[in-house]
Amino acid sequence: MSEEEDKAEESAKKPKKKGFFGKLIDGLTKTRDSFVSGLENVFSGFSEIDDDFYEELEEVLIMADIGVATTEKIIENLQAKVKENKIKEVAVCRQLLIDSIKEQMRVHDDAYDFENKKSVVMLIGVNGVGKTTSVGKLASQFKADGKKVILAAADTFRAAAIEQLTEWSNRAGVELIAGQEGGDPAAVVFDAVNAAKARNADILICDTAGRLHNKKNLMEELKKINRIVEREYPDAYRETFVVLDGTTGQNALAQAKQFSQVADITGIILTKLDGTAKGGIAIAIQSEMNIPVKYIGIGEHIEDLQKFDADAFVDALFETKAE
Template sequence: MVEEKVSQPKKSFFSKLVKGLTKTRSNIMDGIDQVLKSFKKIDEELYEELEEALIMADIGVSTTMNIMENLRKRVKEEKITEAIELRQLLIEEISKLLEKGNHEVNIEEGPVVILVIGVNGVGKTTTIGKLAHNFKKQKKKVLLAAADTFRAAAIEQLEVWGDRVGVDVIRHQENSDPAAVIFDAIQAAKSRKIDVLICDTAGRLHNKKNLMEELKKIFRIITREYPEAKKEVFLVLDATTGQNALQQVKLFKEVADISGIVLTKLDGTAKGGIIVGISSEMNIPVKYIGVGEGIDDLQPFNPKEFATALFANYDD
């Protein structure tokens, strides 16, 4: 009976995932199927058309080249002659790329500090609220730090989420030093024996130098004041921006040592193929995905589940 209760939310999230990936699935698979139906035998022209279909599906040029190279190799090795047989090979190759890296977030051992970064408008503060909710459900003590002091709205928004989820928020005035907020949050986390401290940060990428200095200062304070804490840096990306998201990863990689990606707004976009490009090109694992606006719609990324949902039959 207990087991049934536990598996229930997972099941509903999976069905949400299948539904949420409908446009992405069509974008990737319709293009592939159209190409494969036009060819009987495997030749150079078929490869070129497949390549184009994958690039058009937001998988990215570099990742597409990688997939195509592996595809050609397997066709030779496995002596495949029918064009239609390539469909299963492509599904396998894309699934393999999704499984790269460690997707687990371990909050069981000792205190964890999660620094959340990303440009404004990607759903950073909402993501923090949903992460806090997620960890609270795992019976963890959570504290939030409003270190995006650049926008008054960011502080207020975080406090709204804190109230909603039932966790405290450490805050200072607008335009105060973000590092000072982190310092106070660490002292509070230590004295209250907090399991997970989640810190919001400013997303001012147009002023990269300032952002870099700000983050360096924050990292120094965490290292000095909380050496026993495990550090995670999550970059939040909006899936609807497609190739733009890949650019953001490249830029943020210059300013921070990113340990994981949180991909939001996967539902209703055809550009979800970008998750394959990010996993493959950036060597940064996707840790969480969001497929809706509900508080439970941000869940840990399960590559096998995602691949199953991505390639589920259209009548699923």
């Protein structure tokens, strides 16, 4: 056996590292079990497309945390396609439904423009959703892509957030600008913006405090931070992500709506999608808010936070087993 054949045989014996799509299929297992099995019952239980069929379908979608408004859009879209294409077979509806869901979730080509411009990226969200961890993971990924990244620890309300971010900045090998616990978050952002300009950084990522129960204070704080960025760095491209915990289902949608009242949100990071049966919330949030889900998290590792791909997500949702 030649040396090349030896190597090929050895490589074949090694367990393959599961790619993100494989992890996504695994991560959406619970959602798929509750959602797709319900859909399959509808598709196999009806021989014709009638009002009862649509009613049952509607019920399954709502139960999957897709929400009433989004479900209505999906059903209306499906009905229009069925009528337009004069479809009579229930089985053909399955693919039409998949296509309809994908249409609700597509991310535009310019969604990640901020990566190639001098940008200030702000992450907002309540405590416990994985906000600070997402800041760290994004910083690591951007650094690996050759970007010069600076982090701002503007969540001065929670001591653990500064410690956590310090750890992430060390791991990623990026600079961190931090203040004291209980200090003024806007002052931290002021220092970070000036550091980003002085060091010619590509991306400044700001972690902010997440306190929705005191919305007035949060609103004032975010306004102040925004004023500073606009005044000190008017040329910077602005990106504001709201980080939401996928396991909270409809509650995540409610949070997104509240945060959209206090900030100009440009994208959503949906975390903890692995191991939840509420993955359908990704569809609801994007459709109802008209704000794209730009990243999804399905695990603890840096590579487990990835850019959102509607086709891959919906395909994984309807997949029966990993290849």
